[in-house]
Amino acid sequence: MKKTNTAAIDQDLMAAAGGLIDRRAFLRQGMALGVGGAGLVTSAALAGTGRESWQQVPGLPFSGYGQPSAHEREVIRWVSANSQAPGNGIAWTPLHKLDGIITPSGLHFERHHNGVPQIDPERHTLLLHGLVKRPLTFSMDALLRYPRVSRYCFVECGGNSNAGWNEEPIQTPVGYFHGLASCSEWSGVPLVVLLEEAGVEPEAGWIIAEGADAAAMNVSIPLDKAREDTLVALYQNGERLRPENGYPLRLILPGFEAVLNVKWLSRLQVAREPVMARNETAKYTELLPNGKARQFSFVMEAKSFITEPSPGYRMRGPGLYQISGLAWSGRGRIKRVEVSADGGSSWAEAALQEPVLPQCFTRFRLPWQWDGSPRILKSRATDETGYQQPERAALIAERGRHGYFHYNAIVSWAVASDGSISHVYA
């Protein structure tokens, strides 16, 4: 009973070659594009509709704290940890299974150096000391008396997407390529409020932040950023932070690489210079072709990729599809995302889901009439500063062949005639 729809779409709706349709097409009343996924119903079929088992018996009772359906049990983080030190590794957000911009807290990516500490909030404190007039210590109860603000923003590992540096394109679902990034509503105390209470000395330039994990992870953050928009976050997506995201408190530095967003925050030392910790010298730095190294490359550059369709999906024959994906920039708001269905020769502007927020995931969408022929899909983000996501060759020309961090080049998916999708360098 399936119908297929390969009828020609009005040419004035076409936005670029390869079947990309104007992003406003679906919003026009009276426009039946014919997705072709529905089945026509006969009156005989209507009369014969049976009742499923779950319609015949009472369902499950109420619960104190709900969980996903058992049918979604494969929508989980993908863990890659050190077998000799299982608390050291990463776990990826399955971005290819999600829609909207919020990452459910249970699926927020993880990066730990020595596992997830089980902190008793009644005993945990935050110490603020160093170049301040009044060193202070805050219990969690005390911190909860301070004014809080909320903001949506992404947190992205500096090493996210680094398979892009590989010689050969990695063939994994997109969440296991770009999913060391997640997006939440964070609520907490602006760090500037605590700094004002302690009284920062004029010679200060940095803050050394340290976590209460067994790695005592520490890193230096610039005082300007600390004063501008850094949060001491206590809540994530409405509830208190999850243990793997820093319970009972963490730093949030909107747009900065995740390693600075110190989890299980226990100490802030105001200092004149950075501490030159392991994670800002041996790691999170990069040797450039000219022999110099990038260090303190905090801001995550504009990035985008198509989540649907993407590797692991299979097209169900020619017809109308919706292309959907994510874009973001550490520099501010996403201004524009363009999509190509012909490998970058022509581009159509995608619709951006409102509200478009700074340093935040932005969902883009565009209708696409696939004619069944091989196609190369790409997306390209531009942020409000005018910065545009580079092609892969341009990124390599600038940063060399031995990059590891901050990979943000345009990504290409090849759609084959049989409906399979693969990652290509094109």
Added chain:
Amino acid sequence: MKKTNTAAIDQDLMAAAGGLIDRRAFLRQGMALGVGGAGLVTSAALAGTGRESWQQVPGLPFSGYGQPSAHEREVIRWVSANSQAPGNGIAWTPLHKLDGIITPSGLHFERHHNGVPQIDPERHTLLLHGLVKRPLTFSMDALLRYPRVSRYCFVECGGNSNAGWNEEPIQTPVGYFHGLASCSEWSGVPLVVLLEEAGVEPEAGWIIAEGADAAAMNVSIPLDKAREDTLVALYQNGERLRPENGYPLRLILPGFEAVLNVKWLSRLQVAREPVMARNETAKYTELLPNGKARQFSFVMEAKSFITEPSPGYRMRGPGLYQISGLAWSGRGRIKRVEVSADGGSSWAEAALQEPVLPQCFTRFRLPWQWDGSPRILKSRATDETGYQQPERAALIAERGRHGYFHYNAIVSWAVASDGSISHVYA
């Protein structure tokens, strides 16, 4: 080592009587208001800082799907179900424990008539029939090919807050008074797209929506609303719907009472007239003092309340606090929330957390210098249509003493000298 701060705040910062401070005060650089929650640190104390047990051993490994900290085990829904039919009842969102505007999906309120059906999405279908040119049936795979949009909005039970009709003020945490309301990012297919594909006959005026639960819950929705902004939602806060929120699909009618947002949606019948189902005749209607009944009173009116401090909290002595709360309106955006600390004689405008979105929870906040004397706190919301939340006496004058649904009057918390907080009619 606690310090207290009862110093006078500059008079030019005062925004209303009772200690309410201008909402912009905390945003001014160089402003140390002195919350008074922090402890001063001596150098002897610094030197003696010990390491907690969780800093000395590796933490827990990565997980596929994360859960809240064990220390937050009391932040759960409060269940009130029929002991003879445990699938019939409600479960409240603990709004008094949350911040921001997102409700974690595990804490979204529940209202079921016959429990939570365990639906296999491979077997579930949506039937669209009645006054249409082409009756259609959609598998979940087919639906997922249609264009989707995302939006943040609240879902609120028409019976939320109805303890407000009681003769005596109910003494419970605010989540168990106003927590049949939750707010999520919903993603799904605009219902208008499916209606266009089926072709609605000109004489149609209503759509009868039915769920696949064992109550076969049904209700009538106006066709205009169905075409305007109704979603067939598949995703909640990024992931697929939770079972208790309609997995694998439900309706979302922004701003309309929750009973119309049919869960486990299995059938949409386009019709000329409403079906006059139980939940739009015997229930969700109200006899007015003039002998007429309110029926099809879909839109949830503007509401607000203070979550912090609120009953169950205890003030820790005089000093500076942040008042925080929630407001929303089914008619559109919240335009203004005012707070009073003197029982309604004077009002100060609270800060609204951006982005302020239509038919969405809106977080408001305001600093408050409590002098330790008894105070009556109130909040009052005004939406973009100019509608203002009424005082309790005005609501009762309009709707009578026997109301049950759509209670949205101003709420008053009495702060006693000992720091305890109670609900009062004042």
